Amino acid sequence: MLSLVFALFTLTSSRLVILPVTVDPGTMKAVRMHGFGGVEVLRYEDVPVPTPGAGEVLVRVRAAGVNPVDWKLRDGMGKGMITPPYTPGFDVSGTVEATDGSVTEYKKGDEVYAYLPITRGGGYAEFAVVSARDLARKPQQADHTHAAAVPLAALTAWQAMFDRAKLQPGQTVLIHGAAGGVGHFAVQMAVAKGAKVIATASARNLDFVRGLGAGRVIDHNKEKFEEVARDVDVVFDMIGGDTLARSYAVLKEGGYLVSIVAAPDASKLADRKANGSVFLVQPNGMQLGEIAALIDSGKIKPDVSATFGLNDAARAQERSKSGGSGRGKIVLTVP
Numbered sequence: 001m002l003s004l005v006f007a008l009f010t011l012t013s014s015r016l017v018i019l020p021v022t023v024d025p026g027t028m029k030a031v032r033m034h035g036f037g038g039v040e041v042l043r044y045e046d047v048p049v050p051t052p053g054a055g056e057v058l059v060r061v062r063a064a065g066v067n068p069v070d071w072k073l074r075d076g077m078g079k080g081m082i083t084p085p086y087t088p089g090f091d092v093s094g095t096v097e098a099t100d101g102s103v104t105e106y107k108k109g110d111e112v113y114a115y116l117p118i119t120r121g122g123g124y125a126e127f128a129v130v131s132a133r134d135l136a137r138k139p140q141q142a143d144h145t146h147a148a149a150v151p152l153a154a155l156t157a158w159q160a161m162f163d164r165a166k167l168q169p170g171q172t173v174l175i176h177g178a179a180g181g182v183g184h185f186a187v188q189m190a191v192a193k194g195a196k197v198i199a200t201a202s203a204r205n206l207d208f209v210r211g212l213g214a215g216r217v218i219d220h221n222k223e224k225f226e227e228v229a230r231d232v233d234v235v236f237d238m239i240g241g242d243t244l245a246r247s248y249a250v251l252k253e254g255g256y257l258v259s260i261v262a263a264p265d266a267s268k269l270a271d272r273k274a275n276g277s278v279f280l281v282q283p284n285g286m287q288l289g290e291i292a293a294l295i296d297s298g299k300i301k302p303d304v305s306a307t308f309g310l311n312d313a314a315r316a317q318e319r320s321k322s323g324g325s326g327r328g329k330i331v332l333t334v335p
């Protein structure tokens with residue numbers, strides 16, 4: 001990158017003085033956490049553009065997804081896992097800016113999207129470094145804002161239901177939190193797989209979840225899901241607490257309970273002769289490629305309920321923490 005020299009004009013005691021100032025073009029805007037706590041630890045600032053290492057790609061970020069884990073890490077969950085100053089953000093959609101020489105499958109200008117590992121982060125920025133194996137071509141039917149809504153949440157739904165719980169066509173899955181970031185992808189993926197979907201959501205989101213293809217939608221504030229769902233093959237829990245505690249009762253013998261928020265109780269699973277586990281999503285470029293194909297075929301539609309500018313990341317995180325619209329995803333747009 002070229003180095004630029006600008007002139008800074010300043011007035012000192014009625015004389016115009018011209019001072020040379022070197023602006024390093026190797027800087028970018030990013031939001032960094034300078035500690036753990038409230039949104040006041042977030043700063044929108046100039047930082048060096050990162051350099052891709054072996055097997056890595058530098059992505060010019062056009063949009064970055066916001067996930068509950070972003071504010072959870074900031075609130076304190078990240079202690080011992082990440083070290084401030086730290087750039088949050090795990091979902092990016094953008095264009096390839098540069099690659100390490102060893103990367104041959106991508107070239108400058110390619111439209112891509114990715115889920116970045118939590119230990120690395122870096123999505124709330126104008127540029128992010130991504131391992132080529134975590135990257136995939138952006139779905140063509142989604143703009144950058146909608147593509148950035150996909151990676152973490154959709155990979156979570158995919159890996160939890162298909163890799164972990166082995167959901168099969170014709171089986172029944174109960175999906176808790178079906179209107180949210182992960183849930184709205186889970187419903188659409190399960191339907192695309194040919195599974196029968198029972199889903200829980202609050203009153204404001206019932207029509208939305210029906211529109212995603214769920215066969216039965218339960219208002220979790222009015223109905224007890226365990227009185228509606230029986231003998232289900234898979235429970236996908238993203239709520240925990242009382243919801244998880246009441247979920248064992250709906251499992252059929254040999255069924256599977258996968259939670260992304262809390263470890264299921266082994267003795268309660270054993271009582272039902274069922275299995276289960278807690279699960280943490282992993283980056284996976286190949287699966288993101290398959291998900292992009294489902295989006296391009298119209299089988300999955302990412303829902304974005306709110307967008308904020310990159311310099312407004314604090315408000316976006318507050319919205320996520322407060323439950324937001326309770327539906328779909330929140331995304332930061334990057335100029």
Ligand SMILES: NC(=O)c1ccc[n+]([C@@H]2O[C@H](COP(=O)([O-])OP(=O)(O)OC[C@H]3O[C@@H](n4cnc5c(N)ncnc54)[C@H](OP(=O)(O)O)[C@@H]3O)[C@@H](O)[C@H]2O)c1
Nearest residue numbers: 068156177179180181182201202205220260279280281326
């Ligand atoms: N382990 C992992 O790898 C992993 C990955 C991704 C996310 N997560 C975690 O999973 C959780 C969900 O993530 P997300 O991105 O989907 O969050 P989100 O977008 O905030 O959605 C949460 C949803 O839960 C619904 N909800 C709240 N209380 C409920 C209840 N009692 N019963 C049913 N639904 C309820 C809300 O909608 P209504 O208004 O309709 O109730 C909302 O749509 C978060 O805690 C997140 O940190 C874990």
